[in-house]
Amino acid sequence: MSGDQHQTSYPSVLLHIGGEWRAADSGRIGEVLNPATQDVIGYYAHAGILDLDLALAAAEHGFQSWKRVSAFERCRVMRRAAEILRQRCDQIATWMTIEQGKPIAEARAEVMAGADIIEWFAEEGRRSYGRVIPARVPAVRQLTVKEPVGVVVAFTPWNFPINQAVRKISAALAAGCSIVLKAPEETPAAPAELVRAFVDAGLPAGALNLVYGTPGEISNHLIASPVVRKISFTGSTAVGKQLAALAGVHMKRATMELGGHTPVVVLRDANVDAAARITAAAKFRNAGQVCVSPTRFLIEEPVYDRFVDTFHQATKSVKVGSGLEPETTMGPLANARRIEAIDGMVHDAIQSGAELVAGGQVVGNRGYFYEPTILSRVPTAARVMNEEPFGPVALMVPLPSLEAIIAEANRLNFGLASYAFTRSAAAVNRLTDEIAAGMLSVNHTGLALPEVPFGGINDSGNGTEGGADALEPYLNTKFVTHRSDA
Ligand code: NAD
Numbered sequence: 001m002s003g004d005q006h007q008t009s010y011p012s013v014l015l016h017i018g019g020e021w022r023a024a025d026s027g028r029i030g031e032v033l034n035p036a037t038q039d040v041i042g043y044y045a046h047a048g049i050l051d052l053d054l055a056l057a058a059a060e061h062g063f064q065s066w067k068r069v070s071a072f073e074r075c076r077v078m079r080r081a082a083e084i085l086r087q088r089c090d091q092i093a094t095w096m097t098i099e100q101g102k103p104i105a106e107a108r109a110e111v112m113a114g115a116d117i118i119e120w121f122a123e124e125g126r127r128s129y130g131r132v133i134p135a136r137v138p139a140v141r142q143l144t145v146k147e148p149v150g151v152v153v154a155f156t157p158w159n160f161p162i163n164q165a166v167r168k169i170s171a172a173l174a175a176g177c178s179i180v181l182k183a184p185e186e187t188p189a190a191p192a193e194l195v196r197a198f199v200d201a202g203l204p205a206g207a208l209n210l211v212y213g214t215p216g217e218i219s220n221h222l223i224a225s226p227v228v229r230k231i232s233f234t235g236s237t238a239v240g241k242q243l244a245a246l247a248g249v250h251m252k253r254a255t256m257e258l259g260g261h262t263p264v265v266v267l268r269d270a271n272v273d274a275a276a277r278i279t280a281a282a283k284f285r286n287a288g289q290v291c292v293s294p295t296r297f298l299i300e301e302p303v304y305d306r307f308v309d310t311f312h313q314a315t316k317s318v319k320v321g322s323g324l325e326p327e328t329t330m331g332p333l334a335n336a337r338r339i340e341a342i343d344g345m346v347h348d349a350i351q352s353g354a355e356l357v358a359g360g361q362v363v364g365n366r367g368y369f370y371e372p373t374i375l376s377r378v379p380t381a382a383r384v385m386n387e388e389p390f391g392p393v394a395l396m397v398p399l400p401s402l403e404a405i406i407a408e409a410n411r412l413n414f415g416l417a418s419y420a421f422t423r424s425a426a427a428v429n430r431l432t433d434e435i436a437a438g439m440l441s442v443n444h445t446g447l448a449l450p451e452v453p454f455g456g457i458n459d460s461g462n463g464t465e466g467g468a469d470a471l472e473p474y475l476n477t478k479f480v481t482h483r484s485d486a
Contacts (some may be wrong), residue, residue, distance in 0.1 A: 062206025
């Protein structure tokens with residue numbers, strides 16, 4: 001699987017349970033489509049309850065062995081997995097583009113970033129330890145010990161087949177937990193190759209298990225199992241709320257990385273042209289199917305026309321096409337549901353009074369392609385101003401002041417990412433204090449590096465999947481107090 005010889009034929013994707021690659025016990029399979037052609041390109045093994053029970057038993061067993069491996073050795077295994085992933089980058093990226101649609105350069109960047117994330121967590125695992133707490137009397141020692149929570153189950157979506165899974169796998173393994181991953185049925189090959197990198201690096205059987213199937217059946221069965229101690233989900237707010245409720249019923253820890261409706265604040269003192277170019281590139285990355293995609297552009301009136309015009313010019317250079325073509329900068333949407341959702345929201349916005357600056361149409365009649373779309377002066381009541389579009393649509397809104405912009409930014413109950421463009425230190429301070437979001441990126445798009453926090457508040461979920469804090473949800477703190485003069 002070296003870079004020069006990668007295959008464009010798509011693999012059959014198996015389950016990975018207890019150290020073995022295997023078909024579903026029932027023999028059931030599901031189809032995988034190429035979103036650029038709508039052709040069936042392959043199959044994944046579709047797990048049933050029996051397979052899930054095997055995965056739970058394997059994960060319980062895997063936890064017993066992995067937690068006893070020293071943090072030093074765990075780090076070595078994980079670093080090997082990162083290196084294997086880098087070596088196989090071209091093959092994995094090709095399969096990811098075929099199953100998900102994104103441009104091959106974005107797929108390669110995702111695989112390489114996945115390796116960086118594994119390394120970051122590998123090292124953090126070596127640095128997670130307890131404290132000694134000063135006691136009130138000399139004969140007493142008080143200390144805390146960090147222990148892995150146990151078996152984790154994780155559910156990850158199709159927009160970043162590796163990136164969403166690698167954060168959960170890496171944090172769990174670095175902490176000494178075992179994990180059952182339900183990866184996305186629509187894009188199964190890339191996450192399976194991620195799992196293979198860990199397996200080939202020498203992870204003990206059962207420490208990392210992979211299943212595909214019917215999402216609701218899998219989450220109901222796994223979350224209810226007494227074997228499982230923690231869940232982590234990335235996906236829509238609606239599903240996140242269901243799974244968080246289920247986690248609550250069974251008293252399981254839960255990390256939730258959900259939808260957003262990212263505001264982009266553009267103030268009159270900003271470098272407006274740079275802001276437009278930077279955000280246009282970010283908007284159409286992965287065809288806008290990114291939870292931190294810039295969405296509501298809240299622009300101070302004096303610079304509104306200039307910003308929209310420069311953004312429009314930048315959008316003209318977006319090349320829509322098959323992700324395998326090197327000149328493509330925006331591939332198809334990932335599935336038919338997205339086309340229907342985006343087209344419905346765009347037409348509703350136009351009917352509500354928004355002006356169509358660019359796009360607004362399905363492209364061609366084969367594959368799920370949609371034009372990069374800009375809507376101007378979008379009324380607050382339009383559906384797209386309230387629901388996460390999750391597609392290549394930029395919403396432009398002129399506003400009179402920073403106060404009005406902050407009020408609009410905070411109007412929705414989402415609170416994942418936010419961006420701002422300004423040269424005013426006072427405005428940055430005010431946004432830092434007042435914007436209701438888990439992340440604020442000023443004058444650049446600086447989110448999602450392995451070493452920085454990544455997560456939202458309110459309806460965007462809770463917990464962080466990046467930075468030094470991301471390991472904590474996978475650890476229990478045990479308190480030990482010892483009196484030596486008894
Ligand atoms: P969806 O809500 O049907 O599914 C979202 C993800 O959750 C998918 O990966 C799906 O397999 C999984 N899922 C669905 N029901 C589940 C269940 N009961 N148990 C476990 N997993 C379950 O939506 P969709 O049509 O696939 O995507 C559309 C919406 O999802 C978007 O509008 C966006 O809001 C959200 N989404 C968010 C992210 C993100 O990165 N936060 C990624 C993908 C999708």
